[in-house]
Amino acid sequence: MDDLQRFSVHYLIVARSGSDADKLAEEIAIEQTAEMPPETIPEPLRHSFTGKVVICKEAGNHQYEAVISYPLAVAGNELTQCLNMIFGNISMKPGIRLSGIGWHALRHLFPGPYYGIEGIREKLHIYNRPLSCSALKPVGLNSAQLANRCYQMAKGGIDIIKDDHGLVNQTSAPFYDRVETCMAAVEKAADETGKRAAYFPNITGDCFDTWRRYEIAQSLGASGVLISPQLTGMSAIKSLRDSEPVLPVMAHPTFSGSFVMDKDHGFTPELYYGFLWRALGADTVIYPNSGGRFSFTDDECRKINGALRDESSPFKKAFPTPGGGIQRETIGKWIDRYGMDTIFLIGGSLYQHKHGLETAVREFQDEIENHA
């Protein structure tokens, strides 16, 4: 690899003055590469194996924007090491927030979505409208009870049924048993209605369990999988493509909030859930919608959507999958706001419907299909 090939990262840094910001940017460039006092770095490496501050300029709001270019040679051939470079040790310093990454130079490290928006549409044969998704829950029900809920949702015409992200391999509904039973329920509904709902079991688990569950999901014919990158480790999705058939991956944001909750630290939500998780290989990314139980703003949600579908990224586009705050009555507004290339995740409110889950899903589905 050419030692001079580099990739760039944009940081918003809190500083009292331009010179403080310059100093901090220089410190980041060294901390994240050689991590030694500059005068102790062996001469030939000072140029080729350290970060370089490209520019550092005022960005308003006590923040400065620093662009640092890092040598690809330091990232080696691993996305975990790339993450280590962009936000490793400096994650333990206050006042540093990542706002951009130059993805084109990193295409060899990050896989991006295998299917993306177009591939999922082709797999599901659904075009020209948003997709619907609901969560199978709660944990504690047995496989037959969960499968019964799957059946009702499938009968109601839902596009995608995903496991609750807390359904793993509990005794109440062990993974293999649950997936097999739920697949059969979806199949039964398909025989009756002519439309097959896609079922995405949650494969998140300790260590190798994630891969074992992926293989089970493949063997049982699941349409896709749910995974929580902050629980499995962020490189997990990359490895799922090693065996056929590759299944679409829906990423869940559990345990990730600390990276995006502080305006002066971590990542902007659009960089984290949008560009980064798309780069990791998520075909669809769940995030907490504005207006629900969580605290993301309209503007942040729009920016996440924009990042997942950004044309300038070298990766396939991924489906924004806002969850929370969406009811049947308001779905039209959300479609107008977020556009066709969105998967709308509706959970709790379906279970509240007085005429049951199947009716609730059908009404929700009608709104989605008719509004479009």
Place this chain on the structure above:
Amino acid sequence: MDDLQRFSVHYLIVARSGSDADKLAEEIAIEQTAEMPPETIPEPLRHSFTGKVVICKEAGNHQYEAVISYPLAVAGNELTQCLNMIFGNISMKPGIRLSGIGWHALRHLFPGPYYGIEGIREKLHIYNRPLSCSALKPVGLNSAQLANRCYQMAKGGIDIIKDDHGLVNQTSAPFYDRVETCMAAVEKAADETGKRAAYFPNITGDCFDTWRRYEIAQSLGASGVLISPQLTGMSAIKSLRDSEPVLPVMAHPTFSGSFVMDKDHGFTPELYYGFLWRALGADTVIYPNSGGRFSFTDDECRKINGALRDESSPFKKAFPTPGGGIQRETIGKWIDRYGMDTIFLIGGSLYQHKHGLETAVREFQDEIENHA
């Protein structure tokens, strides 16, 4: 498993009043288990499969301390699902910080250290004094150059040499080649001095690479390994024990700062680096020392040390490994402050010594051995 067995988690929550705090605590208890509107949770599960607020009381500083008990049945048999329960979706809500976990009920999920402080001392034959550690760096040097540094540090009498956490499998010093060459350098020094330094290569990598590197480290006779749990996924350490010989694990805090930097969000540093990483199975935990380049206070460092060695935890004690801010001249002060059961990690300042690395290490080592 008895549905009524539970484990407890302590949260510090920001609220304007006691009743707001009570309400928020109830929301956490449901969000982290059934994750549905309470009235939609099937009757038999409302008691046995949801979190319960045990107590919620004022804790000062606009915070309330809520203790929530969660059913073990929801955690299943996985530490990732346990993490999902304690701080999954609520990581995306502001004003929630974890301050304690009832570990005794979680012994079946978390392995704790295999060696711990006593086991590492036995393995290294070092008793009644603190241990020394230095980092092999920078990335960009080839294996022979790194091995030469290993040799100098080993000749100087260092106890443990760890890879820089940014050394992975770069072309400049590929993993197998680096470990083999550095092991030989350590061996040569041991033949000459009679003391064998322990070498801990960094096995952190994408997906399965972590395990492949662990196996290589085992086969080449490394004394231990370095791993970054936030890059590999937090359950990775657990799986390393499946093959013999089990190697001591030193955990590195890279990419983890977001979890502990906000006084109102995430985890207290002592819970995260102390109790949690000890529970994950780290035998030694590196953290950024006060007085160095990072922002932890004396008090936070003392509490991390306390948590790693806490007698009430059901797991073996782990070695605090403060890094940063430690020079030869100040090591006596740090030993007095942190105690014998500490590994002192000294990095950059050794490389600044005008008489070279071996002399620098010897002087540092003399201070450690003589002060004790």
